[in-house]
Amino acid sequence: MTKGPRKPDVVNDREARLKAALRxxxxxxxxxxxxxxxxxxxxxxxxPAARAIQDGPMPEDEE
Structure with missing residues (x-):
C-alpha cells in the first residue's frame, strides 16, 4: 500500500515554526x-542640558 503526500504535516510544521518565530x-x-x-x-x-549643568553658565549668559 502506498502512502499519500504528507502535506498536512508540512503545513502544520510550517505554522508551528511561524507561530514560534512570531512569539x-x-x-x-x-x-x-x-x-x-x-x-x-x-x-x-x-x-546639552547635562553639559550646561556640568560646565556652568555659558559665556554669552555672563554680562
Missing amino acids: ANLARRKTQGRARAAQDDSPDQDG
Missing part, C-alpha cells in the same frame, strides 16, 4: 521597547 519576535520587540522606555526616563548624560 520570539514579539518578545524581542517588547524587550527593546522596555529598554528604550527606561533609557528615555533616565537623564541624558551627554545632552
Whole structure:
C-alpha cells in the first residue's frame, strides 16, 4: 500500500515554526521597547542640558 503526500504535516510544521518565530519576535520587540522606555526616563548624560549643568553658565549668559 502506498502512502499519500504528507502535506498536512508540512503545513502544520510550517505554522508551528511561524507561530514560534512570531512569539520570539514579539518578545524581542517588547524587550527593546522596555529598554528604550527606561533609557528615555533616565537623564541624558551627554545632552546639552547635562553639559550646561556640568560646565556652568555659558559665556554669552555672563554680562
